[in-house]
Amino acid sequence: MAHRPTGKLVYLDEPEEIQIEEHEVPEPGPDGILTEVVRANVCGSELHIWKGHHPEVKEGVLGHEALCRVSELGANVDTDYAGQPVAEGDLIAPAYFITCRKCAACQRGQFNLCENAYENWSKPPEEPPHFHGTFGTHYFVHPDQYFYKVPEGLDPGIAAGANCALSQVLYGIDEIGVGSDDTVVVQGAGGLGLNAIAVANERGAETIVVEGVDRRLDRAEAFGVDHTVDFREYDTVEARAERVADLTGGVGADVGIEVAGVPAAFAEGIHLVRKGGRYLEMGNVSPGQMADFDPGLLTRRSIRIESAVRYDPWYLRKALAFLDDHADDYPYDRLIDTEFDLLDVGEALERSESRDVTRATLVPEHAD
Numbered sequence: 371m372a373h374r375p376t377g378k379l380v381y382l383d384e385p386e387e388i389q390i391e392e393h394e395v396p397e398p399g400p401d402g403i404l405t406e407v408v409r410a411n412v413c414g415s416e417l418h419i420w421k422g423h424h425p426e427v428k429e430g431v432l433g434h435e436a437l438c439r440v441s442e443l444g445a446n447v448d449t450d451y452a453g454q455p456v457a458e459g460d461l462i463a464p465a466y467f468i469t470c471r472k473c474a475a476c477q478r479g480q481f482n483l484c485e486n487a488y489e490n491w492s493k494p495p496e497e498p499p500h501f502h503g504t505f506g507t508h509y510f511v512h513p514d515q516y517f518y519k520v521p522e523g524l525d526p527g528i529a530a531g532a533n534c535a536l537s538q539v540l541y542g543i544d545e546i547g548v549g550s551d552d553t554v555v556v557q558g559a560g561g562l563g564l565n566a567i568a569v570a571n572e573r574g575a576e577t578i579v580v581e582g583v584d585r586r587l588d589r590a591e592a593f594g595v596d597h598t599v600d601f602r603e604y605d606t607v608e609a610r611a612e613r614v615a616d617l618t619g620g621v622g623a624d625v626g627i628e629v630a631g632v633p634a635a636f637a638e639g640i641h642l643v644r645k646g647g648r649y650l651e652m653g654n655v656s657p658g659q660m661a662d663f664d665p666g667l668l669t670r671r672s673i674r675i676e677s678a679v680r681y682d683p684w685y686l687r688k689a690l691a692f693l694d695d696h697a698d699d700y701p702y703d704r705l706i707d708t709e710f711d712l713l714d715v716g717e718a719l720e721r722s723e724s725r726d727v728t729r730a731t732l733v734p735e736h737a738d
């Protein structure tokens with residue numbers, strides 16, 4: 371057997387215990403792709419996993435938001451999932467999950483709910499093909515894992531975020547429906563919230579953000595939000611509901627989007643949305659955390675609630691196209707504020723957790 375190069379990967383042993391290991395990089399096999407990781411972002415859900423709060427993932431190789439360079443293509447792989455020819459050296463963005471098209475959810479066409487989505491994610495590092503996550507020098511893209519070529523000229527630092535937050539937001543917003551007549555209230559101006567502001571804005575909607583951190587309020591404004599409601603100034607649900615009503619002709623927003631990620635925000639949402647409005651729950655992702663909720667008010671107001679987890683995998687192509695069209699219209703380059711060497715992943719996680727940095731990105735040494 372020919373000698374294979376080795377690469378490094380980062381894995382979680384137990385909560386907050388990360389290790390770096392060196393493994394031989396795998397062959398791509400007939401239908402897989404071996405890539406070099408160019409940049410991998412530290413996403414909120416990595417922090418969840420690292421802390422031991424994720425319902426399904428407790429250990430294994432970390433990382434899911436990334437931009438990769440094709441280093442070896444399986445013999446049967448000649449295009450991406452949009453039919454564009456792909457070759458060694460191309461930059462690609464892979465979805466972080468697989469779409470099997472055979473399970474019960476896929477049979478119903480609910481590809482975002484594929485029951486095998488995480489079949490290859492966060493596996494133990496000793497298990498081939500070892501590079502199960504994007505926190506590494508390499509990453510293995512499996513058969514049934516959608517991936518798309520990155521549009522020529524799109525800044526890699528901007529493109530690296532496409533496969534998580536922006537794809538999620540585009541999918542969720544299509545599910546709930548946002549048009550040019552709508553006023554949209556976004557609860558929270560983290561990565562999901564800023565993307566939600568940008569997408570709602572491009573759909574022609576008027577946008578309001580509810581947020582209580584200066585730096586986040588500033589960034590919401592930089593992303594073109596029309597109105598801000600400062601959580602510290604309007605410090606009760608009633609006060610915030612009244613403020614949103616004032617901004618919307620006295621009726622409340624047409625659409626609410628929860629991306630604050632705290633249970634109380636969901637309970638508050640129906641107070642911010644008008645009678646007959648729509649509400650999208652996307653930020654709360656850890657089951658078992660509770661909020662007091664007023665179901666009678668929900669009925670009286672007849673608000674339609676949708677939730678969205680993951681996305682139909684072709685939304686990743688839409689996300690890359692959105693960035694290609696609008697990277698200059700919004701300060702996407704400011705979303706990633708700190709770069710770390712892959713080997714400094716511990717520091718990257720700690721400083722992300724303490725919110726000392728907004729979005730950290732890991733850059734393995736081999737990358738340009």
Ligand SMILES: [Zn+2]
Nearest residue numbers: 413415435534
């Ligand atoms: Zn993510």
Ligand SMILES: [Zn+2]
Nearest residue numbers: 470473476484
């Ligand atoms: Zn499936």
